Amino acid sequence: MSNTEIWLPSLITKTPQEGRALAITMARKTIGAIQTDPEKRKQMRPEYADDTAQLISSAQVVAIEFQTIAKANKYWRNEK
Amino acid sequence: MSNTEIWLPSLITKTPQEGRALAITMARKTIGAIQTDPEKRKQMRPEYADDTAQLISSAQVVAIEFQTIAKANKYWRNEK
Amino acid sequence: MSNTEIWLPSLITKTPQEGRALAITMARKTIGAIQTDPEKRKQMRPEYADDTAQLISSAQVVAIEFQTIAKANKYWRNEK
């Protein structure tokens, strides 16, 4: 992830499902900001994708990120 | 989970109990978005379903997702 | 837990202490929704009830569920 790449212009998404996708992106970008070597990240993938405990921890990160995104989008309730 | 499937049109549910079910679905969909191989997910099931520590971690993910859903539904208090 | 059982008609409780009990129920119901075999759940009980790390993780789930319930009940402050 080049430091100049604008990947998060806004927290606003059209739908909750797009909000879920953004939450996953946000979590992944944090991992990329800590482990900046894409090749290493690729090699490490099976360590978490095939490990239920780490899949559950990953789901927890996404749940927290989504909580923030849902609030930013006023829960997509389309209220004024 | 095909990428085009609309599974989360809204966070609004009729009852708290439906909100619980949606929270579990949201957590499961995240796992499916990370480990996209349904066969692998099926084989891994006993690893968490028979492991109390992972059952507890799973319950934590659901609690966070439900927190978001409950807020979106104004706690089903039926206030205007 | 039969799927048709209505166990969560509302998040509203009379007192904070009832809210604590509901939070524990909500956490337990999630475990039951993931590990649906009551006999297995019964056998697994010592694994977490006699393990301090898992007791602490369980307390964390209850704390998150209670946070949602307390908010739903406006912290039982009896304000209009």
Added chain:
Amino acid sequence: MSNTEIWLPSLITKTPQEGRALAITMARKTIGAIQTDPEKRKQMRPEYADDTAQLISSAQVVAIEFQTIAKANKYWRNEK
């Protein structure tokens, strides 16, 4: 903890420090509701009190409980 004991009549405390104490009590009561044998709880104490990882996890439970209590007390800002 006898089931009839009223230990949480309210979330309101006079000061933040009393709020901290209540948060610790709430976390401990949850442990007591899951592991109901006081003798077992006493024997298990060194397992977490002498284990930094479990002390940190316990601090996390208290932080979440306190977050709820602080909100209930409007952060003791004494605003109307």
Added chain:
Amino acid sequence: MSNTEIWLPSLITKTPQEGRALAITMARKTIGAIQTDPEKRKQMRPEYADDTAQLISSAQVVAIEFQTIAKANKYWRNEK
């Protein structure tokens, strides 16, 4: 930590950075309330200060405590 010591008169701080320091103090006081022996706490320090997993868990406790403090201080936005 003598039980009569008033260490948390308020959650209000002048700046976010003071809020961070208070969050760390609050987390440490919880550890002190559970493991009351200062000598033991001192001996245990390397166990977490030299262990990345426990440093990360500690950072999580501080992040939750800070979330509460930031809200109490209305995010230091100096709005009326």
Added chain:
Amino acid sequence: MSNTEIWLPSLITKTPQEGRALAITMARKTIGAIQTDPEKRKQMRPEYADDTAQLISSAQVVAIEFQTIAKANKYWRNEK
């Protein structure tokens, strides 16, 4: 991190992406406040940067810090 360094004058950032960067800084500063030896921190880096479970836990800390920052910035919705 010298104790007199002002690194967190405010939680306000221009964009969500700057908010992400601040969240990572806040998490790192907490680690630095607990493990104050920069040389040790540098040596420990591979322990978490090459460990998927610790990368995921780190992402969780950042998600919680970002939740606070996003709220402080009113989700960058530019509403009055």
